[in-house]
Structure formats: structure tokens, C-alpha cells
Amino acid sequence: MPRRRPKAVRDEWWRPRRHVVVRRIRGVSARTRAAVRRVEDERMWPGAVADALDRFEGAFGQPGRYLNASTVWQPGLEVEYARDDLEEVMLHLPRGARRDLGRLVARIDDEFERRTLPNPWPVNASTVGGWWWSRIREH
Structure with missing residues (x-):
């Protein structure tokens, strides 16, 4: 088998897209x-993980012992969707x-579990998603 040229090998490497602003993930x-x-x-x-972490930071910044379910303005912005991401x-x-x-x-996950309540009604986690979908928040 003939040897491949180094340039041909380098061309297959992944390179980040230029001119895309990516927010830094701390920690x-x-x-x-x-x-x-x-x-x-x-x-x-680009920035999907930073967005998801920001949603959790905003949710955990709410006052009170439990997460408030009524603070979400638009569907798809709940922390459960962020956890899915x-x-x-x-x-x-x-x-x-x-x-x-x-x-x-x-x-x-620890903080989310601490600030939510277990769902008293049985939920099939395989149809809903991860375990975080089976937790409920205060209204």
C-alpha cells in the first residue's frame, strides 16, 4: 500500500470554523x-454547551429552595432541555x-435533584428522556 502524503492526511483533520464566536466554558x-x-x-x-450551562446558572440563581416552573417564558428554554443538550x-x-x-x-445534577421534587406519578423515563424529566418543580 503506498504511503499517503502528509498534506493529504492533514487535510482530513478537523479544524474549527473561522469567524465563529464561541463562548468560553469555565471549569x-x-x-x-x-x-x-x-x-x-x-x-x-456553536456555543450550545455554554448556553446550556448558562440556563442552569440562571435557574439556580433563583431565590428559594425549589426551582420555580412559572419563570419560563418560552417553551424549549427549560433546564430539562439544557440537560438534554x-x-x-x-x-x-x-x-x-x-x-x-x-x-x-x-x-x-446534584443541585437539580436537590431543588426539584420526585414525581409522585410513575413516568416511563425511556419515553420521556433522562431522569431529569421525571422531576417536578414548584408552580
């Missing part, structure tokens, strides 16, 4: 940020980046 390494940017570029939109990214990250971002997500 993770530069290597994880690069892996997240690649997954966002291939499967989502984080889960989608985590599925496609390499192992090290998944572990690094997973630390942030684990803290978010």
Missing part, C-alpha cells in the same frame, strides 16, 4: 473545550473530555 481544560467545540460543530450549534454532547465526546465535562454535569 474545564483547554483540551475539553476543543473537543466540545468539535462536537458542537459536527452535531449541534449536555447529554447529547457527552455522548459524542472522547473519554477524557467526557470525564472532565462530566464533573460539571454531576454538580448540576
